[in-house]
Amino acid sequence: MQTKALKIAITTAACLWLAACGFALRGSTSLAANMQPVYISAQRDSQELKQSLKRQFVINDVAVTKRRNEAKLIVVIKLLDEQKRSAALDREARDAEYALYESASVELQAPDGKNLKGPHTLQQRRLIVNDPNNPVGEETESTIVRAEMREQLSIRLARQVEYWSHQMHAQP
Template identity: 30%
Template sequence: MFLNHPRRLIGCILIGLSLALSGCGFHLRGTGVDNVQLDELQLSASNSYGELYRNIRQALRIDGVEINETAPYRLQLLEERQDKTAVTYTSRATPAEFELETSLTFQISDDSGRALVGPATLKAERLFVNDTDNLTGTSEEEELLRREMRDDLTRQLLFRLSSLSESELSAREQALDRQTP
């Protein structure tokens, strides 16, 4: 009966695929499946004018986290590093491929400055081909990859923060209080 009506068959197949994908936990990348559960945070960085800082600040606001100076916990972006290393060389001893690495070291501390989480380092790496005949294209590709790595580090940080709640941070703070004589 379904073979006589190809539209019904296609519709049934699409519904079946949709159900299968939703049942297996598939989600589109960047949809914010794991939201940050913290209501408010202080946010500080060694480079508060950098792209990564702005990405993280915007992502936290989108997740509903209020950024203010009176919040009980501080997310500190301690260090952002960008490295570029030649991986392979041509026969003329010029770099043929580069490895780009961006890392972010962060910690979450209480009002007293005691670390509750971290310091921990997140990393993103990419490889790209050095086209000596197209310097403009190569530099644009490098900038695009750097932007992707910043986005990746932002997602990694939000994923880490999504596993924390204010009650858990409070429990860590109380555990530190008990250790202090």
């Protein structure tokens, strides 16, 4: 009797701990086999986002090629804008909160360069509480938050590509 109660208690504690840590199951990003491998095209200022998107594809078993001529689908991404805006001021007119914005566009092209879908713009926004007495901490936190925003943006870009690929695959 005690072992059954202990098992239930341990299972409940594990579920609560897992929920509290922020773990969430995410769906996988899949592309039809006839649309792989994909090539990710990005401008020089979008390389970090490109690497993040490539990582999302690799995690989800989507073949990515380094050569455009080997690709069956071209994913073109552009980091359009990154901004930092003051959201609130403290009593001394210093930034108490600021907002970070990033936006990127994605479009799909055929290997011959013909536009298949898009461009579609996606945005990420984060509000950060600032300690005006710690400017080094603010810069460090901004860098970390921007990296997290790019990772989230790449997940959303991958999901957009998946959605479009399923649309194209369903069409005759």
